[in-house]
Amino acid sequence: MHTHPSYLSDDDRAPARPALNRLLSSLADDDQGKLLALCDTVRVDVGQVLYEPGQAIRHVYFPVDSLISLLAVAEGRMTLEVGSVGQEGMIGASVALGHELALVRAVVQRAGRANRIAVADFRAEFKRNEALQRLLYRYTDTLLAQAIQIAVCSRFHVLEARLARTLLITRDRLQSEKFHLTHEFLAHALGVRRVGVTKAASALQHQKLITYSRGNIEILDSAGLEAASCRCYELVKDKGAMGMAKVFL
Amino acid sequence: MHTHPSYLSDDDRAPARPALNRLLSSLADDDQGKLLALCDTVRVDVGQVLYEPGQAIRHVYFPVDSLISLLAVAEGRMTLEVGSVGQEGMIGASVALGHELALVRAVVQRAGRANRIAVADFRAEFKRNEALQRLLYRYTDTLLAQAIQIAVCSRFHVLEARLARTLLITRDRLQSEKFHLTHEFLAHALGVRRVGVTKAASALQHQKLITYSRGNIEILDSAGLEAASCRCYELVKDKGAMGMAKVFL
C-alpha cells in the first residue's frame, strides 16, 4: 500500500506520484487499483461549481488537497452550507444508489486536486466492490451527522458564534491559521446577508480574535475564538473524526 | 428501561398476522426470515423516548404502524426535528457501523407497534447480509436528504409555513386528516416556543385551513394548507418517496 507522503505544499510542486484522497487510500490494494484505473486527477478552482441541485451528476469527486463546500439551496439566492468535504471525503456518493441528480450545490472553497470518476464507471465498480459499499455507507453517515449538527446550529445559535465555528473548522481542514474567504462567501455558507457577516467578523476583530482584509483571514487567538464559538465546533470536529476513524486505521 | 412484552392488540384491530415494517418486508424471503427470527414486536407509546443523544443504543427499531420523531438536541431544552420515521424506515442504523451512541433523540409521535432487534443480533446479521447493507445505506441517504431539507427550511422559512408543512407531512404519514398533536410537541419539533406555535396555528385556523382543540388537529382545507406551506413539503415528500421507491418495487 503506497500511502502518500504527508508533507504537502500547495501549488508549484507536482509530485510524480500524485497524492491520493484518503477514502481511496483506505481501500485495500486490489480494490484501490481497480478504482484508480478508472480515475483521473483534475484540478479544481475556487468558486467552481461541481454540482448544481436538480442537475445530473457526471463525475464522483474525491478531493486530494482541494476543499469542497456543500450548499443546500433554497429559493432565491439563499443558501446554507450543510457540510464540507476535504481529503477525508467524497461527493456524489448517492449516484451509486441510482440517484441521477444532485441535491445540493458543490462549490470549490479551496483550489487543488481531486480524483474523479465518471458516474457509469463508479456504479459498475460499486456493484462488485463490497469494501467500497461499506465505505460509502459509512461516509454518508458522517455527512448525516454533520448536516444534523449544522441544522441545529443555524437554528439556535447567533451569527457571531456560528461564524467563529466556521472559521475554526476551516482552519482545521486547511491546517493553517491564514486562509482566503470573503464575507460574501461566508454569507452564502451561513445563510445570512453579507452585511451580517461583516458585522460579526468586525466584532471578532475588535476582540482581537481574528484579523482580515480583502478576504485574507488570519486567526490570532485560537482559544479565544473557540470560546466565542458554539459547542457545535467540537461536536462536528469529533463526529467527523470519530465517524471515519476505523477506516483510516 | 421497562421493555414492553411482545403481545400487542390493546384496543382496536389486532390482525392475527402482524403487519410488517416495509423495510423488512422489502427483503427477500430468506434474508427476511433470518432477521425476523431475531425480532420481537413491541408496542411503543406516545412520548416514549427510544434514544437519547449520547446514550447507548440497545435496540434497532422498525416501526410498523407507529411513528417516530427524530429530534436533534441543542443545549437547554431546545430541540429540532430532523426527520421522522414510519413504516417505511428504521432507527438505529448507525450501530451497524460501530457507533454505539445515539446522536439524536427518538421519541414516539404516534403509538403503535414496532419490530425490534437487539444491537448485537443486528450487527451480526448486518455483517453477513449484503441486501441489508444496501438497504441501510439507501435509507441513510434518504434521511440525509430529509435532514438537509429541514435545515434549509428552518433557516429560511417563517414559522407559519413551517407549521403548515409539518402538518401536511404528518397527515401523509398517518393517512388521516385528523390526528393528535399538541402545540407543545410541535414547538419541540419546530424548535420554537410553544406560544409561537399557538400564534401560527391560530392564524391557520382563522384562514379556515385547520381546526384544533386540545391536541386534536383536523385539516380542513388541504389545498389551502399546501399554499400556506413552503415548497419543502413537496420536496421532502418526493425525496422520501423517490429515495426508497426502487426498494419497494
Place this chain on the structure above:
DNA sequence: CAGCTTCCGTGCGTCACCGTACATACACGG
C-alpha cells in the same frame, strides 16, 4: 493615472421570534 471591480463598512426602518408572565378553558378523577 484613470477607471473598474472586488471587498468591506454603515445607517435606518422593519419584522419574526424570543423570554417571561399571566389568563382562560376544557378534561378527568375523587
Place this chain on the structure above:
DNA sequence: CCGTGTATGTACGGTGACGCACGGAAGCTG
C-alpha cells in the same frame, strides 16, 4: 362538584437578522 393538570390564548418589551441603499477603500488593468 371541586381541584388539579393539561392545553391554549394574550400581552409586552427586547433583539438578532432582514432589506435596501450608499459610501469608501483596496487591488487590477490598461
